[in-house]
Amino acid sequence: MSTINLTVNGHAHTVDVDPATPLLYVLSDDLQLRGPKFGCGLGQCGACTVLVHGRPVRSCVTQVGMVKGADITTLEGLGSIDKPHPLQQAFIDEQAAQCGFCLSGVILEAKALVDTNPHPTDSDIQRALSGILCRCFVHTRILRAIKRYAREKRA
Amino acid sequence: MTAFSRREFLQAAGVLIVSYSSASIFEPLAFGQGPFDTHASHVDPRQLDSWIAIAADGTVTAYSGKCELGQGMLTAQSQLVAEELSVPLARVRLIQCDTDLCPDQGTTSGSQSSPVNFNDRNLAQAAATAREALLELAATRLGVPAADLTITDGTITAKSDKTKRATYGELVAGRKFNLPLSTTAKRKTAGEWKVLGTPAKRLDMAAMVTGQLEYVYNVHVPGMLHGRVVRPPRVGATLVNVDETSVSRIPGVVKVVVRKNFVGVVAERQWQAAQAAQQLKAQWSGGGNLPAQDEFYDRLRTMKPSRDAFAVNSRDVDEKLAQAASVIKATYQHPYQAHASIGASCAVADVRDGKATIWSPTQSVYPTRNGVAMLLGLPPESVHVIYTRGSGCYGLNAADAVSYDAALLSHAAGRPVRVQLTREDEFRSESYGYAYVIDQRIGVDREGTIIAWDYEAWWPSLGSRPGYDKPGNIITGFLAGFEPERVTAQAAGEVTAFQNRTNPAPSYVAGCVGDKCAGAGTIRSERVLAHNLPSPFFTGPLRAPNRVQNTFAHESFIDEAAAHVKADPVAYRIRHLRDERLIEVVKQAAKAAGWDSRPSPKPAAGGRASGRGIACVAYSGDNGYVATVADVEVDRASGRVRVKRFVVAHDCGPISNPDGLRNQIEGGTLQGMSRAFGEEVTWDDQHVTSVDWGTYHSLPLGFEVPAVESVLINRAGVPATGAGETAITVVAAAIGNAIFDATGVRIREAPFTPERIKALLAAKTSP
Numbered sequence: 001m002s003t004i005n006l007t008v009n010g011h012a013h014t015v016d017v018d019p020a021t022p023l024l025y026v027l028s029d030d031l032q033l034r035g036p037k038f039g040c041g042l043g044q045c046g047a048c049t050v051l052v053h054g055r056p057v058r059s060c061v062t063q064v065g066m067v068k069g070a071d072i073t074t075l076e077g078l079g080s081i082d083k084p085h086p087l088q089q090a091f092i093d094e095q096a097a098q099c100g101f102c103l104s105g106v107i108l109e110a111k112a113l114v115d116t117n118p119h120p121t122d123s124d125i126q127r128a129l130s131g132i133l134c135r136c137f138v139h140t141r142i143l144r145a146i147k148r149y150a151r152e153k154r155a
Numbered sequence: 156m157t158a159f160s161r162r163e164f165l166q167a168a169g170v171l172i173v174s175y176s177s178a179s180i181f182e183p184l185a186f187g188q189g190p191f192d193t194h195a196s197h198v199d200p201r202q203l204d205s206w207i208a209i210a211a212d213g214t215v216t217a218y219s220g221k222c223e224l225g226q227g228m229l230t231a232q233s234q235l236v237a238e239e240l241s242v243p244l245a246r247v248r249l250i251q252c253d254t255d256l257c258p259d260q261g262t263t264s265g266s267q268s269s270p271v272n273f274n275d276r277n278l279a280q281a282a283a284t285a286r287e288a289l290l291e292l293a294a295t296r297l298g299v300p301a302a303d304l305t306i307t308d309g310t311i312t313a314k315s316d317k318t319k320r321a322t323y324g325e326l327v328a329g330r331k332f333n334l335p336l337s338t339t340a341k342r343k344t345a346g347e348w349k350v351l352g353t354p355a356k357r358l359d360m361a362a363m364v365t366g367q368l369e370y371v372y373n374v375h376v377p378g379m380l381h382g383r384v385v386r387p388p389r390v391g392a393t394l395v396n397v398d399e400t401s402v403s404r405i406p407g408v409v410k411v412v413v414r415k416n417f418v419g420v421v422a423e424r425q426w427q428a429a430q431a432a433q434q435l436k437a438q439w440s441g442g443g444n445l446p447a448q449d450e451f452y453d454r455l456r457t458m459k460p461s462r463d464a465f466a467v468n469s470r471d472v473d474e475k476l477a478q479a480a481s482v483i484k485a486t487y488q489h490p491y492q493a494h495a496s497i498g499a500s501c502a503v504a505d506v507r508d509g510k511a512t513i514w515s516p517t518q519s520v521y522p523t524r525n526g527v528a529m530l531l532g533l534p535p536e537s538v539h540v541i542y543t544r545g546s547g548c549y550g551l552n553a554a555d556a557v558s559y560d561a562a563l564l565s566h567a568a569g570r571p572v573r574v575q576l577t578r579e580d581e582f583r584s585e586s587y588g589y590a591y592v593i594d595q596r597i598g599v600d601r602e603g604t605i606i607a608w609d610y611e612a613w614w615p616s617l618g619s620r621p622g623y624d625k626p627g628n629i630i631t632g633f634l635a636g637f638e639p640e641r642v643t644a645q646a647a648g649e650v651t652a653f654q655n656r657t658n659p660a661p662s663y664v665a666g667c668v669g670d671k672c673a674g675a676g677t678i679r680s681e682r683v684l685a686h687n688l689p690s691p692f693f694t695g696p697l698r699a700p701n702r703v704q705n706t707f708a709h710e711s712f713i714d715e716a717a718a719h720v721k722a723d724p725v726a727y728r729i730r731h732l733r734d735e736r737l738i739e740v741v742k743q744a745a746k747a748a749g750w751d752s753r754p755s756p757k758p759a760a761g762g763r764a765s766g767r768g769i770a771c772v773a774y775s776g777d778n779g780y781v782a783t784v785a786d787v788e789v790d791r792a793s794g795r796v797r798v799k800r801f802v803v804a805h806d807c808g809p810i811s812n813p814d815g816l817r818n819q820i821e822g823g824t825l826q827g828m829s830r831a832f833g834e835e836v837t838w839d840d841q842h843v844t845s846v847d848w849g850t851y852h853s854l855p856l857g858f859e860v861p862a863v864e865s866v867l868i869n870r871a872g873v874p875a876t877g878a879g880e881t882a883i884t885v886v887a888a889a890i891g892n893a894i895f896d897a898t899g900v901r902i903r904e905a906p907f908t909p910e911r912i913k914a915l916l917a918a919k920t921s922p
Contacts (some may be wrong), residue, residue, distance in 0.1 A: 001408075018406075029381075029425055034373045035366025039497050039546075040578040044848040047497055047546075060455025075366030077786040088364040095356060095814055098822055099547035100363030101497050106856065107364065122859075130857025133848065135497040136225055136547045137825035138818065139860040 004030050004068050008033070009077030021063025023057075024048045026064045027074060035075030036104050039133070046105025046132035056105075056112045075104045078111070088109055090149040091142075098136035106133040110146045118154055120146070193220070193260055193277060194623075196521060200258040203288070203334045206281030207236075213309045213324035215240055219278050220260025222252040224518065225358065225547040226879050227815035228263070230357045232278065232787060234812060234905050238343060238351040239282030240289075241306040242323070244358075252542030259521040262620060264550070264696065275875060282649035283340035285332065292326045317458075320909075325489065334370035345809035345871035352869075354814035359615045371543035374503045374514045376571040380409055381425040382564040383432035383735065384576065385418040386584055386630070389841045390691060392442030392744065394418060398739030401436035411435065412567040417634040419560060421568045424569045425575065432577075445691055445839040446448040452488045452592045455613040458688040460644035465660045466683035467666055467674070468650055475607035475680035479598025483719050486594050487815050488904040489709035491587040491836035494697055495851055497544030499581040504561035505571035506531060511538045515558040516545025519620065523555055526626040527562045530635055549826070551586045551629070560632035579753045579846045584630040587836050588697025589614045590690075591704035599682075603720030605731055607680035610708075614701070615690035616642060630693055642689045655665050655776035657701035658884070660872065661709035662773055663731040675773045677732035692836070692843070698823070699880040703830070703887065707905060710770035710888030714755065715901060721754040724769055736806050740782040744769065747866045748784035755892070756899040764789045765799075766777055768892025779881040780806040780868075783824065785889040786861075789897045794913030798828060801886075806868040807878040813867055820882040821863040827886025829854040833906050834876040 006013050008031060015030050022041075027033045027050065036059050040048030043061035049095065050059045053072040079085035084092060087107055097103060113120055113128040120128070124144055134142065182404035194201035198208075198218070208216045217236045223229035233247045240247075243262045250256055252263070253540030260277065286306070293311040294301040297319040304311050311326070313319035345352060362368040387394070399411045399417060407427035412419045418437055422428040446454055476482050504527075511531060517523045520540040528535040545554055557576050560900040565572040596609040618628035618639035627637030653666035653673040660666060664681035666674020674681070697703075725745045732738050744750075748767070757766050766789070771782035787796070799823050808815055837845045845851040891902050900915040 017424070018426060021424070026234055026370065027424045029375075032375055033366070034369060035368065037498055037546075038371055038501070038575055039501065040848060042578055042696065042847055044378075044578075044867060073859070075364075079365055081361045081365050081367055084365055086362075087496055091358050091364040092356065095224075095360060095818060097357075097360060097363050098227070098818060099497075100359070100368060101225075101370070101545070101546035103364055126857045126859065132856045133497050133828070133853055134856055135495060135549070135853065137822045137829065137854075139825055139856060140821050140863055141818065142856065143860060 008072045023062040023064045024059040026041045049105040049108045087149045089143040094145040096141035096145040102134040196259040197840040198258045198859040203332045207285045209327040211329045216255040220257045221263045226501045231811045234351045242309040261518040284337040286342045298669045372501045372518045379571040381428040382421045382574040383428045389442035392439040395438040398436040402431040415636040462645040462687040463647035465647045469668045473681040476598040480601045482598045484596040489591040489704040491590045492834045494549045494552035496546045499576045500557040502558040502561040503573045504565035506565040513540045514543045526621045549698040553585045556631045558630045582846045583843045586693040586695030591706040597716045603830045610683045612685045616689045616694045617690040618693045619695045637678045658705045699884045700770035702884045706884045707887040714892040723752045736780045740780045740804040744782035748802035755896040765899025766893045770888035774881045781881040783885045784888045785893045787893040790906045794909035801863045804866040808873045808875040810869045820865045823882035827883040830885035
């Protein structure tokens, strides 16, 4: 066990855990966050995605010891039910979810994409989401929501 | 729940509410008549108070035994209650699938796929009963006849004197109704709808997209431990012994749990449990010896025992085929497929002091309550199952199994335990969708009209949903010592009535038994025989169970017949159909797609061939109608297929929420595409080898997503049918038919991998 400091969604936390513990377990068990979810535990599906210093990371295969002191953002760190982030609002507007389990991967990868590329083409979006699964297959709506966000952000 | 005593009931308070004739709910609502009917429980489904409560502030709380699985049920059911009670949607609070509070409505299956799932009779009837009771109450209180009253936003007003008004809250004030459900309370018709029928936004959407929604993964019980399971390394292996010392050095390990062949570990932290499960040394014997996968379809034909059943048999098929101008025949093969939920399943159990509470993502809270009770040796009334959202399940994924896992581990540990399955646990021992081999023959006359259709199928199964008394039907119950339902030998008996619930019969046969014909088509010489066989793997319902497999075969084969007689596939279908609603969706899909009327295949093009295909189905015979046109491009060199567009025409009767319906159609269609192109459970002689997303091939988000255009046919005057499983049912055939149109090669085995398509193209061009 060792003491690890993390900044998650702007709040400082200290946890005392085995540094080999997957970051996901710390976020969901210790900090009781609901955004990042256990999908595969193998970094293959994206359900556990969080942003570390603004870049998408699969928290299920990231040891917490590797992100000491890091600035971490989860899905709930973007916005709230009363004040959703514009990207989250675009997903609400397009009703772009069914079970909602994939949304950490989908939304955070999309945010990272549009933050660096304000004019993403369809193939840019496809490439960015190539490691993300949505088993309800809400794909058409997800693409619409991301394009809507990029469009509104430019406007 | 409000805790009023009996004397505070409205009736006892001296208010005559309403008197019912002999048409009470008691008789028509016989218990347990079918899988979707209500069952008797401590929450009496015959009593209005079991379904609806109205608080002093006018908030309507409704209790439902059907759960939100991601399919939009929470919103659609809330719309239903708001509609029947004439209150704003925001004033409805729906409590779903808690065995302490909600009536027993069995299983929530088929994403709104059945009218009873949508509470056609139950919750809706309760809301209508409540509305009538409230009108009677208001009439008494305001001193006007009920016919003079009108309801707006939960306020009842006299039309003749607008100053005479009372709100629901004032009328009921949190007391109970103490009334039986009425079968005669008048439901609103689709023409009167103001809330139902509108594209209301999902009530849970904002919580989902902001990471606020509680899933079962997020349940935290004080003192909760973490568990993992250790499944047998080979199918059918039995446990010899477990070396507990192999994990004793891992900090935090609380207990190694063994119950016959069930093995699990419990630790203080999730990471410790994961390490312990990986490092636990256990010795297993036997198992394996699985049939070779490349010979499996052939072996099914001779497998014993076989449970055989005719859906229809006109007894003249051989004779008619002998008389036919020509006969075509083909064999279709469909693999086992996994539910492959994006989240490996999770559940939390707290079993202490002879009581159990289970937070479970099950589709079946009451059956799970019984199953857990049997596993733990508790009376069912000591078990409380609270449905808590999981990832999309699409049928019997490992949600029930992990609920049992959690119960067993918590029982042994004496503390609350959260169990998270690994991806491999889930993929290796969930209850797969059925593999199928289907032989078909069609005879046509000189005009090219089909005069006989012969279908014979072989499909293996083991276990299924556990129901109320078969915990051995899924992996955990089986490992813990309960027997699954196994196939037993049975000869095909006399057909007494045509029923096409799992769509073994093609839409084109007449479905005649005696002088009664219930099929969607016109072909009178018809034989539909299915052999159900033992499966080496657990199986269970996977979205559109049996129907995806059967429809792939039927709708590809009707296309083969059309090509055989050089007929246009749309016109040829309509020529053999008589069900007006099915004909209508075929016409609408063709029209919206700009269908190019001509026989398939299309005259040869260059290296990149394009084509279009259609497929249709009357889902479960009469539970939803769909036709889909797929436009594809096939790259002959690589065998890769790109779907450019789907056009889906859909009829599920009166539409409750058109946007929710479109979401289901779009998702079902693309999921069907993923199943058609990549999904297949694979195995070696020991075990299943498709254990992660590298070996089980789901389409990710990063493929070229085709447009999905939905044409919604909204019919007000008929009962609502299913909508969650219709669209997926026709996708494989529509794509296969489009591939044939583009290239002239017929793909008869799913999934349609580039290798398979390349091999077919090569076989066609070689002499």
